[in-house]
Amino acid sequence: MKEIVEYTDYRKFIQDYYDERKRCSAFTWREFARKAGFTSPIYLKYVCEGKKNLSIGSAGSVAGAMGLVGFEYDYFVLMVSYAHAKNDEAKRSAFEERCALAMAHKVRVLGNEEFDYFKSWKNPVIRELAAHMPGAKPLEIARACKPNISAAEVSETLDFLVKANLLKKDKSGNYYQTDKSISMGNVDAVPVAARDMQRQMGEFAVKALDLPLSERDMSGLTMGITRRAYERIKKELADCRRRIVAIASEDDETEQVYRLNLQLFPVSERIDNRVDRSENAEVFLNSNKNVRDED
Template sequence: MKDIVEYTDYRKFIQDYYDERKRSSAFTWREFARDAGFTSPVYLKYVCEGKKNLSIGVAGSVANAMGLAGFESTYFVLMVSYAHAKSDVAKRAAFEERCALARAHKVRVLGSEEFDYFKSWKNPVIRELAVQMPGAKPLEIAHACKPKISAAEVSETLDFLVKAKLLKKGKNGVYHQTEKSVSMVSVDAVPVAARDMQRQMGELAVKALDLPLSERDMSGLTLGLTRNAYERIRKEIADFRRRIVAIATEDDETEQVYRMNLQLFPLSERLEKKKDLKNKGVERDEK
């Protein structure tokens, strides 16, 4: 069975614990439930199947039944707390608490570096600038950013990027990217942080409207779509995004760092089906 810090889903952890015990003994769900203090012999089975939820109040008892103690018991309870969080703010706080606990015990949480990376627009921007400005001081990199940030922020970001192995600093002080691009791992907390970055980039896009037309390209379409058309457009966007990445990585040099937002979102509730869709229109805006 994997270490607990390799799990993000408490249900999966419970299921793996049960499966491991079952392989080596006559362990049953009834016995497991009894050890955890449940009267229903199948309650934990239903929890693993997603039919029931484990409350934060009983999470400690389940941890004890699995033989968890100290750091691992607290970590398990935090996994349950994360599952109960409703908003992005609450989820982010629960995940960060889990990461802080792990760091205090010198272990790494799956997805923690990626989570931190997607929390701020400064990370991807400085990751690009540092490589293309060899030998530059933090203040020089700070002055190259839009919007402007401080040299201290650049230094802090560079330290994080090196620690997260997203940048490598050579003996001559020159930075190199360890990978051409950064992708989200399959950890549900990482998209929570990614939404933060998307909000930040959206705010920067609004400010970029004041730039001369020669320095930015923005356009939009307001569409009436069926669900089938929506899915087809999503695929087109995904294919287009891959082609853009391929073009951007053809050259090793960079002259300027850009952000490209691709957004497709609803502006109405779903309408009842109509027999006549002949008047469906498209409104285009380009400025």
């Protein structure tokens, strides 16, 4: 069984614990549940299958039933806290507590660097600028950022990017990207942090409306669509992003750092097209798939 810090899903950890015990003995879900203090013999089985949730209060009992003590006990409870946090702030708090706990015990949490990278707009912007401003001092990079930031912020960001292996620094002090592009991947904590960056970049997009048209391109569509069309549009946007990454990668040089936001979101509640809208009980069918408004 893997080390506990290699898990982000407490259900997977419980399932792996059970499977390992089962391979070595006649261990049963009933025995496991009894040790954890549950009256239902299959409660923990349902938890692993996603049919039931483990409360914060019972997380300690399950950790004890698995023989977890000290750091591992606390880490398991924080995994449960993260999974069932009600909002992004609570999720961030639980994840950062897990990272701090692991760091105190000199253990690396998978996803820690990825989480931190997507927390701030400065990380991707400085990652691009540093690689294309050879020999530049932190103050020069700071002045190239929009909005301007301090040289100290640039230095701190550069240190993080090198430590996270997102940039490499040579003997001459120049920075190189370890990868051409970075994806969020499937680390479960990253989307929480990414929402912070998306909010920041969204605010920058609003301010960018004041830029001359020669420096920015913005347009939008308002349209009525089905769920099926929504999924097809999502795929089209994903394909478009890949093509844009390929275009951006064709040139080795950079003249300016740009941010591209692709946003597709609802501006109405779901509409039930089967609602009776006439005295004759005729079924109303919304067959209009045309774009209603373009800007």
